[in-house]
Amino acid sequence: MRLAELIGIVKENFYLAVVVVIALGVLFFLLNRSSMHHGKGDTKKRLVLLALFIGYLIMVIGVTFLNRGPGYTSNVDLSLFSSYREAWYLYSTRHWQFIYLNILMFVPFGILVPLLNPRFKQALWMIGAAMLFTLSIESLQLITGYGTFEADDLFNNLLGAVIGYGLTMGFLSLKEKKGVKSSLIYLTPLLVTVILFGSIFAYYHSKEYGNLSIVPANRADMKQAEVTTNVTLDGSRKTVPVYRAPSYTKERADEFAGEFFGRMKIDPAEIEDISYPDEGLYRVHGDSAYQLSFRFLDGSHSLTDFSLLDDGREPEDADEGKVKASLKKYGLEIPSEASFQRIDTGKYEWTVDQEASGNRLTDGELSVTYYNDGTVKEFDNRLVTYEKQKDVRIKSEQEAYQELLKGKFQHFSENRKIGSLQIDEVRISYALDSKGYYQPVYAFQSIVDGTEMTILVPGI
Structure with missing residues (x-):
């Protein structure tokens, strides 16, 4: 607010x-x-x-x-x-x-x-x-x-x-x-x-690192839970990298918005800034109306071109080349290692799953919607390249598992009671903290009360 x-x-x-x-x-x-x-x-x-x-x-x-x-x-x-x-x-x-x-x-x-x-x-x-x-x-x-x-x-x-x-x-x-x-x-x-x-x-x-939003405000009730594991959990601690996102100040975000709309030949005087403490929100009114949302913490951003509301505008399928060509006016760079897939009519996504290259780690996805006038009118760019900061020693899989058994994970049941929990896989993943660090976390691929979900437990 x-x-x-x-x-x-x-x-x-x-x-x-x-x-x-x-x-x-x-x-x-x-x-x-x-x-x-x-x-x-x-x-x-x-x-x-x-x-x-x-x-x-x-x-x-x-x-x-x-x-x-x-x-x-x-x-x-x-x-x-x-x-x-x-x-x-x-x-x-x-x-x-x-x-x-x-x-x-x-x-x-x-x-x-x-x-x-x-x-x-x-x-x-x-x-x-x-x-x-x-x-x-x-x-x-x-x-x-x-x-x-x-x-x-x-x-x-x-x-x-x-x-x-x-x-x-x-x-x-x-x-x-x-x-x-x-x-x-x-x-x-x-x-x-x-x-x-x-x-x-x-x-x-x-403190050195920020706080992780994956940590729940209230623990899950595991007292009556039936827990089964289909993996062997390692008891040794590992050393893994910590990365950092390209975080932005409000001033740098304003510069980004100015350059972004400048590529589209939009006068800076037409840009309305109604930003929030954690997010930049920039609107352009008139015949060509847009809204750009920019997250200060990691530079991820999304755009809506309101001409999608015009009569006759409908999402339309196209090949990857056409969709990429339509994205050029926005200055979006898609990593070569990104995988492309169709989600629905006119809706596509490029995904990179924690690709490390030297001291950099690229992760996330870019979602777009392509329309029948040959343009992309909506995109959500959460493809972020992180820079390595240092190596840290993290808790073992067994230690993370013990935290899970205590209910220290996000859950969505109304009464917070877990009836059954089945763990099928565990791996090291990453989560962005409140200071822009990409921290290692354990990702437990699980089935909770019949529903597949990934449970994340902090690694540090």
Whole structure:
């Protein structure tokens, strides 16, 4: 999610809150004109605080319900800190944003409620109110299908409320001259949160390799699983290379987009940049409309030519030469070792399976769709050439297998329970980590509950 989108959501719900608060204020004024003239300063302050609180509640409702359609999602996740583990392994800006937003969303609650009612200056009353409020939101989201009931949301919301409560009570403590020490005690939740998040990111940037998205946030339940292996697992550790992708900065991605569209004779002024933290997104509008997506981590990219929506445009079969000729205007280079195959009418794919040449490793696929006007209007280029960084000693097949038996692999069953697991083959493969390293992983060719799948276990 881009910062502009977050600001847009906040603005939209802020305006809604302002309109409702003004309407309620006018109604209250009309009904209480005589008493307002004789009101005390404290009463006016309370009215202001009440208006702020009502506006805040409306914004929360807007963010949690009005910005989603029914059927958005509807399930229960009671695994505490699973969203943190997911954000850590993916190391995705979007996932961290959701955690921060869930915390920040309840900070105003913790600030305003103690000011509205002295009873909530007591920590237990404050925590109870915050828990009841967030529990109501999560339950309504589940019942209405507007969201997921998550234990992490409850935790993050409650943490935000406690931080807000600490800010208010710390300020009041200073105002009442109870001393700096008393104020710092109230600010402890904020300080601890900042230190913990700071430590997480400091640790991430200090370690050599990035995180692997193949590591699951929640383990599979292997307690009742019947496991059979049709291979002999090696107990010795191996030494294999680690490679690195040609990662890009935002500036280099912009240059790539400019050169890419320049080959197509498109004026740079016509390119709209709506990039995200992890991906460049470039659009061209007008008679010739395109969208280029560019992944910063490894330089893989995809294109859509929207003329495919024109009347009469249909995918059409062609030979490899014609398809290659149509790709020339995009500047795509297809390795000589890539294998070509037809997937469907007009849909083709070139694949390279971990071809090593010197200190380089090429891996991935290029998918294209060829149309009846003799052009390729869609492609997804995930053919990447990686540079060798160093050799590393990895765990043995037996050690990787033991991790697999503990459920440390991605799974897609709703209850996370595995009934049967059959392993037919194991080999060394590679997976891209969050810092652009192509790390060795063990690939177990398996049948899980009757479905063929490849289970990946980190090698390092």
